[in-house]
Amino acid sequence: MVIGAGGFLARHLLRRLAEEGCCDLITIGREVAAGVDGAVHHSFDCGDLERLKAVISAEAPDRIVSLAGSSGPGFGEMLRYNVEVAEAVLSEAAKCRKPEPVRIVLAGSAAEFGIPSSLPVTEEAALVPRNEYGLTKSMQTRLAGYYRRIAGDRVQVSVAQLFNLIGPGSPKRLVFGSFVDQLSRTAPGEALRVGNLESERDFIHVDDVASALLAMLSIEQPAPAYVVASERAVRIRDLLDHLIRISGREVGIEADPARKSAFDVPRIYGSSAKLTRETGWAPQRTAEEAIAEMWEMT
Numbered sequence: 001m002v003i004g005a006g007g008f009l010a011r012h013l014l015r016r017l018a019e020e021g022c023c024d025l026i027t028i029g030r031e032v033a034a035g036v037d038g039a040v041h042h043s044f045d046c047g048d049l050e051r052l053k054a055v056i057s058a059e060a061p062d063r064i065v066s067l068a069g070s071s072g073p074g075f076g077e078m079l080r081y082n083v084e085v086a087e088a089v090l091s092e093a094a095k096c097r098k099p100e101p102v103r104i105v106l107a108g109s110a111a112e113f114g115i116p117s118s119l120p121v122t123e124e125a126a127l128v129p130r131n132e133y134g135l136t137k138s139m140q141t142r143l144a145g146y147y148r149r150i151a152g153d154r155v156q157v158s159v160a161q162l163f164n165l166i167g168p169g170s171p172k173r174l175v176f177g178s179f180v181d182q183l184s185r186t187a188p189g190e191a192l193r194v195g196n197l198e199s200e201r202d203f204i205h206v207d208d209v210a211s212a213l214l215a216m217l218s219i220e221q222p223a224p225a226y227v228v229a230s231e232r233a234v235r236i237r238d239l240l241d242h243l244i245r246i247s248g249r250e251v252g253i254e255a256d257p258a259r260k261s262a263f264d265v266p267r268i269y270g271s272s273a274k275l276t277r278e279t280g281w282a283p284q285r286t287a288e289e290a291i292a293e294m295w296e297m298t
Contacts, residue, residue: 005029167206195259229270
């Protein structure tokens with residue numbers, strides 16, 4: 001079962017699952033999962049917690065990947081999709097009483113770590129979020145730990161602490177989804193509106209993240225959390241320059257105060273060594289390759 005099936009990452013994960021044909025697929029989301037023939041799709045907003053619980057109870061899946069999440073607007077919105085949905089998934093899965101524990105992977109975020117005390121970030125790093133999104137994602141991680149303690153014989157839950165996703169289909173709310181969209185509509189001599197370009201981020205190709213989630217599902221005795229990262233910090237300005245260069249467009253850059261955050265993290269990147277040791281997974285694509293693919297699709 002994939003929850004949040006209409007989202008950016010979910011579309012890539014479902015494509016991989018459909019290609020492999022390794023399981024019977026059940027999806028939940030506002031949109032029907034495109035290109036996933038034979039899947040059982042439940043079309044509704046997973047924020048409808050009672051309906052979500054009813055579908056989990058009726059379908060009784062062996063494995064669940066919950067990619068539900070929200071970055072706003074508003075704390076209540078984030079609390080519902082980043083915490084309450086996870087609680088509904090965990091509590092209902094724990095009631096299924098299957099022969100083996102239900103394997104559950106929840107989508108976490110690098111935002112849980114705030115400004116880390118050391119780099120690269122590992123699973124042992126403290127959760128010290130600097131914004132409400134990171135706070136609610138860290139609440140989800142603690143909730144997962146709670147269910148490991150009280151229901152470990154019925155649910156086997158791990159959090160995938162995902163760094164910055166990038167790649168084809170990236171929504172405009174993400175930084176490079178916005179840049180590609182703006183650049184495709186900007187006339188020569190006009191300017192792209194940008195936030196802080198000096199921050200260094202760990203951008204990881206969405207297809208590599210989909211592969212990481214599949215790898216996590218295969219672990220017999222999973223850890224509470226796995227960092228999923230490219231293990232490389234790249235300055236946003238450098239990637240934007242790369243995008244402009246491959247586009248062949250002549251455009252300017254204009255700072256937009258509305259795109260800047262008072263809680264920005266200057267530099268962060270993660271280590272996926274734990275996941276690599278346990279599964280052999282490793283990122284295969286670079287952020288530069290992802291940007292080229294995004295531009296080709298415009």
